[in-house]
Amino acid sequence: MVKRILYSLFFISTILSSCKKDGTTTVAERPVVISYLLIGHPVKVNVYEQKAFSDTAAYGPRIGGLALALSDGTQTVQLTETTTGNYTYVDSTFLQTGKTYTLQFTYKNTVITASSLMPAFTSGYAASRTKFAIRVGVTPAESDSTAVRFSWNNPDSLYHVLVFKYDEANTYANGSGNFPSNFTVNAKMADYYDVPYRPFRYAGGYSAILYTVNKEYSDILTTNTNTNSQQLNNPPGNITNGYGIFAAMQADTIRMSLTN
């Protein structure tokens, strides 16, 4: 009787413990690809290694000597490596609205691919005003009140981000500390966005650029707040067998002038 119990225990433990672990040993070896395809501009792709934890450099070592192929569905072109890890295709007419671009290369015997659809240009981009005074050191309610409304036509609910670039060479320290002068607002699928006073910290000229993007770009902006080992998740991105972003987009710009 006891023997039989022991046998069955052994049997059950074997069943339970025989589940195999999936082999994904190359996570750390996967390359990082960063490429923004902007219509009217040459194609640029940067390929890096991931960084070690203790590495204080902004980017990992660049990966050179790769054969990058870019396809628009009908035609495939090879990118040339200008400097190590920097790959380009200079003919800016290659990028056209409505085509899906697929990047492919082999690294460490693994095929890395990514693709992105060039979205349509967004028409009707307008700002409610382009001149106003910044508000710094005011109450939160004032700080969060709308400074300017940006609107555009979006009948197909495409993703949009608004990028604000400070055009002046020097920042005027009106805020405290190092508030970034450039910032992004993720408008997602909306057709307008009310930007509050809060992010405008410096007087001077700003470029308010409306990018028409795909979901993949919108996704990498929404960051994961979890940092402990119980909660870590895969980072967003659209590179198969790799990390980073490969995103096609169109842009339109409005210039703004802010005063103190």
Add this chain to the structure above:
Amino acid sequence: MDRKLRYTFLFILLSGVAYGQQSTREKLKKIRVDHFFTCTLDQLMDTLAAAYDIPIVFERDSLMQMDITEHFFDEPLGKVLKFACKANGLQYWIENDGTLYILQNPDDLPRLKKRYELNQTARSFKPVILPPPADPPKHFMFALTGHVTDQKTGESLPGASVRIRGTDLSALTNTSGNFTILNIPSDTSVVDVSFIGYQPDIFRLDSNSVKGNISFSLYPSLNSLSQVVITGRKKGVLNTDSKKVSVIQLTPALLDKLPNIGEKDIMRSFQLMPGVAATNESSSGIYVRGGTPDQNLVTFDGFTIYQVDHLYGFFSAFNSNAVRDVELYKGGFSSKYGGRLSSVTEVRGKDGNKKEANIGGDISLLSTNVYAETPVGSNASALIAIRRSYQGPLYNKLFGQFNSSAANTGGGAIRGGPGGGGGGFGGGGFNNQTTPSSYFYDLNTKFTYAPSTKNTFSWSLYTGADRLDNSREMTLPSFLTSSGGTLNIADDTHYGNLGTSVKWNTTPSQKLFGSTVLSYSSFFSDRDRGTTGTITDSATTTTINNGILENNRLKDAGIKSDWEWNAASKLKLLFGGFNSNVKIDYTYTQNDTTTLINQHNSGSTTGAYTELEYEPNGRWHIQPGFRTTYFSPTNKLYYEPRLSAIYHLTDHINLKGATGRFYQFTDRVIREDVAGGDRNFWVLANNSNIPVGVSDHFIFGTSYETDKLLFDVEGYYKRLNGLTEYSIRQLGGGATGGGPMGGGAPMGGGGAAATTTITENFYNGSGYAKGIEFLLQKKTGIYTGWLSYTLAEAKNKFDAYGSSYFSAAQDIRHEFKSVNMYHLQRWSFAATFIFSTGHPYTAPAGVYNINTLDGNKISYLSVSEKNGERLPAYHRLDLSATYDLLKTDATKIGSISFSLFNVYNHRNTWYNEYYIRGNQVVTTTVKYLGLTPNITLSLKLK
């Protein structure tokens, strides 16, 4: 032969019991002694025994050495006895057969009893036997209903065994202490009543018994430690009438014998049993068989408790002084319970002493705990128990455990702390923090009123809260002569429960018992974190006013009615209905104005259940059940069939099995908050992103039991669908400061980027849990304890993480527990050892930055397979020693207990934390508690 004889004798001896103790106690009170004694103590005892016809048993050799010289002037006999004992360091104890034992040490009792017994056998002594029937039997084949209580307090005893001698008729008392047995042969039958921790007793029925609601009272046994503290009350484990599979029962009265971290903890004690994970030091919520704490329904006197712990999970929300008993159903539970996928914990509060007023309490390095109970009039009783922590060294140690890396740096040298790592001003990591003021408290009160033997009303209230006030003022040092400033940082967390219920127990007929509960339960969790102040930089003064405000409110009002109908002696029908209305509000506001999350949901569940308990013959116990629930948000009916069965293979071996379907309509989700501990909140299932959870249980087991040993094996398989995981993704704060990992982003980042928005993601998936549990338990004797081993697996599959199964966060492969208790006179010693496989976790493999369109960089961690790595194995040894404080009549009035948690100071890993600072990833390993001593003094008046 000798043994048989002894049993026969014991049987005869026991026959006298029901009336013995009462009469001896009466004698001690009523008999007056007016006498001058100057003799040895053994002579005194002989004199008293002969003069007043009390059997007194003592060790003559020892008592011969002791003398008494005293003149008693018309003193009660009890006082004489007390005086004599006290003067010589002795104690006396009255067994329920009326025999009075003189003890030098508590452990003398079994020896004296045995000797007494043998002497009597030798002398062919015939003790008083059970009184013969007063009248010839008048009633035949009638139903007996009654109530089993504690003789000292009048408290009901659920789970007590009631048997009719000479028949196979028996019953267990239900949760209200009531029982019904049908087809009693005659009104002169003899009833055996027994319950763990009490002296078994015998009662003779009479013609009045037919009227119903007879009350049987049991006396506590002298040394309850020779019984097990926690018992796996499965079929045939301790009580051959047990009709449940996968049930653990706990009696809090004996909890002080186990090591503790500061409080006698009910929920934590369950963690010593197989099938309940023991390695979650930071959670009093229990992980049952690969389930999560929110899959465990916790009810207190009929209302649901949503926040089951205090101080980040270190202590359970239940005050053990206010709890009568707790039952944990590990799976395959009865159709009476529902609404959770995994398990049920039913906590029942004490009614309060119905016999005499009493007051007591505990004081430990962590908290003070006071309770008072009293009879109110002739048929009511009341109880109140209050507990509050204070900020002693132990509290601070535990608090620091959660805050050392979380909030001790104003600006977040490592992580973006409350000061806001993402923003510019917090980067220095100035540590001007004062000790946070924080505490928890809880209050239980209960009033029980029994206007007649057929009806009992009780009102129960529980309220408890945690307040963690981490607010402080931070003075910014001047890097330059022109800069500086002061910030006031508010960091106030407040959460807790309020629950109340009115319960009506009724016995309208002898075959019908009903219990109806009106309940209200609310849960709140508020967090206010903000920064106000000024910063002067280069002669410009800036006013800062940032913050978040988070509120979660849950309200649950319901009614539940449970009925038991004893249709025939082998057939019992349980049925009932329930309705519960839940309303949940959750808001997350930033800077007073921007509402990031704003949810207001409500829903109701209405349903009914029925269940049959059927014993076709002596070997089978079959319990089929069915439960159906209507859930308003999905506008659907849910059907839950259940079945459990037990088969007695032999007297010692039982086979058992259970299966069933279980639905869950409310989910608890955890919003990770690195700066202030995770925030829990509850959400209701809906038709879209939060599905209704469903699980199927399959349980099979066997047990082998003798009088002293129990060997129990149970295997389970659980299929789960509609699991929900919650994750917040935020936009904003992705500037150069902290990167995406900068924990302070909602605030610090708010200052930096502008428009923080939060995306809530509910990931849905399925999973399974399977395992096998072994328990080897020594139930009686000076040494008691158990070994338990669990081999288990819990895996989930979420589309968001890929198409294959990954280990669930609570997945533990091997878990070994050893609980040892040794009893020596007034001392009891306990050692518990736990070994467990480490928890799975996801490890980062590398780090990379992406430059975004605005020219800033965002950092990302590339991660290995979801939960693909394991933390180091967890192991820990706890020791405790408890000294009982006894009165001269050997009743326990308290104890002093010394406890060492994690004796060899093995710092078990809780989790790893990763921060990105200056492009580097900083890894911090957060550890659980090291060696922690504690001392607890418990006292009660009576």
